[in-house]
Amino acid sequence: MRIVDEHPGHEACIRRVITDAFGREVEARLVDDLRFATDLAISIVAEEAGEICGHVALSRLKAPSRALALAPVSVLKATQQQGIGSALIRRAIKNARDSGYDIIFVLGEPDYYKRFGFETKEAALFRAPFRGPNFMALNLVGRSLAPADVIYPHAFNALG
Secondary structure (H helix, E strand, O other), X not given: OEEEEOOOOOXXXXXXXXXXXXXXXXXXXXXXXXXXXXXXXXXXXXXXXXXXXXXXXXXXOOEOOOEEEEEEEEEOHHHOXXXXXXXXXXXXXXXXXXXXXXXXXXXXXXXXXXXXXXXXXXXXOOEOOOOOOOEEEEEOOOOOOOOOEOEOOHHHHHHO
């Protein structure tokens, strides 16, 4: 497996992977909309035998500054449970840290995302449209961050 940054021309393959992984097109439209609005900060694909089999997106939040949203993480159904999603998330976190971002927010399954360092208590310091055990954050800088409103890019509004 090879993990690389998204390149021009990957869009249709990424759309196919996301639609296959989620069984619907909503999340694929989200990534297309984020890309079109230039809110997609980090977009990474996993390739196996020259074919894209996984994708992860991190988008710039409108607030707080230097913050990202992790969504979606997608792996073709036929290649799930092989560590592809985990490898994509680890690379995305590294790229975010190397690019100088402070924090990543995710809305997802706590048992899965805790293995990457995401914590509910870190997210609880911030005011967001989502609250509760599935809203988590990963502090990338190792120091306290000032509480703030979490404002997602407009493309997320279409998720309902």
